[in-house]
Amino acid sequence: MLSEFNLIKQFFKRDRPGRADLGIGDDCALLTPSPGMQLAISSDMLVEDRHFFAGADPVMLGHKSLAVNLSDLAAMGARPLGFTLALALPAADPHWLAGFSRGLFALADEHGCELVGGDTTKGPLNICITVFGELAPGHALRRDAARVGDDIWISGTLGDARLALAGYLAETALPDEDHAQAAWRMHMPAPRVALGLALAAQPVAHAALDISDGLVGDLGHILAASQVGATLEVDALPAGPVLARQSLELQRRFTLAGGDDYELCFTAPAANREAVLAAGRQSGTAVTRVGRIEAEPGLRFVSADGAPLDLALSGWDHFS
Numbered sequence: 001m002l003s004e005f006n007l008i009k010q011f012f013k014r015d016r017p018g019r020a021d022l023g024i025g026d027d028c029a030l031l032t033p034s035p036g037m038q039l040a041i042s043s044d045m046l047v048e049d050r051h052f053f054a055g056a057d058p059v060m061l062g063h064k065s066l067a068v069n070l071s072d073l074a075a076m077g078a079r080p081l082g083f084t085l086a087l088a089l090p091a092a093d094p095h096w097l098a099g100f101s102r103g104l105f106a107l108a109d110e111h112g113c114e115l116v117g118g119d120t121t122k123g124p125l126n127i128c129i130t131v132f133g134e135l136a137p138g139h140a141l142r143r144d145a146a147r148v149g150d151d152i153w154i155s156g157t158l159g160d161a162r163l164a165l166a167g168y169l170a171e172t173a174l175p176d177e178d179h180a181q182a183a184w185r186m187h188m189p190a191p192r193v194a195l196g197l198a199l200a201a202q203p204v205a206h207a208a209l210d211i212s213d214g215l216v217g218d219l220g221h222i223l224a225a226s227q228v229g230a231t232l233e234v235d236a237l238p239a240g241p242v243l244a245r246q247s248l249e250l251q252r253r254f255t256l257a258g259g260d261d262y263e264l265c266f267t268a269p270a271a272n273r274e275a276v277l278a279a280g281r282q283s284g285t286a287v288t289r290v291g292r293i294e295a296e297p298g299l300r301f302v303s304a305d306g307a308p309l310d311l312a313l314s315g316w317d318h319f320s
Ligand code: ADP
Pocket: 008, 012, 023, 024, 025, 026, 027, 028, 085, 086, 087, 115, 116, 117, 118, 119, 120
């Protein structure tokens, strides 16, 4: 059995100069933010049988554990600096640890985000990461910053991760290739860090968050914090390529109330439409305008021709 010290040394401590003044090995890590910048800090925990299935592929788990955290930095418009990793492991399995650290560091290196410390203990598999990022004071994309008249935008596509879950749970029959493609979206989300940075730079956007629990619920957080309402054009929502081959009913359900998407939902003044599209191009991320922020409280749905859709009447009340 690997000792805790050897496990950290073998799988998590890297022999290369990093951004931190002091990384893994002391009681604390030391990190200096760029002069004048504000720190953005967030934690996300992944628990076996709650956030992932027992026996999940360790490489993908390493990726996803960090991806969901980087997604929070992206949603704030922050640049990733570093992260800590608190791990509870049932056993020190070298095969699992090698895969997990490979998936973790591949994504960390892509974003220049350094592992600076953590904690390791024996216990039911549980992965908790805390990320640190930086941004210019006043530029954070906060949930309380939506304004009446703002457009509502979505990055990328929605619903394929939820469709993959439906496949695993046998709620929906999917051809193997479709399921594999959708499952990639579920296991390997791409945090929209470059888009978040581009939106926060001017700033171009007002409010933003990342969609983890489904668009309706998550957009509801922006509406509540900003004390506004909204209308969503349901059929403008960008469905994932696999979901787009399913029924309109399923497309509406999983784009509106899926989960595990890790796309950004953000609001921006209508005068910034060109700037939003430019931020999308600059970051190589598709952006789609899907609605509008309004003074009237609540969330309304309309079809492509602008006709009101009463989704509650067609079995839709369960996502509120
Ligand atoms: P302490 O006794 O201060 O809690 P530990 O023995 O838990 O320290 O950890 C030793 C060093 O290894 C610390 O710098 C800690 O941040 C780091 N560390 C522990 N577990 C991990 C991990 N899973 N990933 C990265 N660094 C870790």
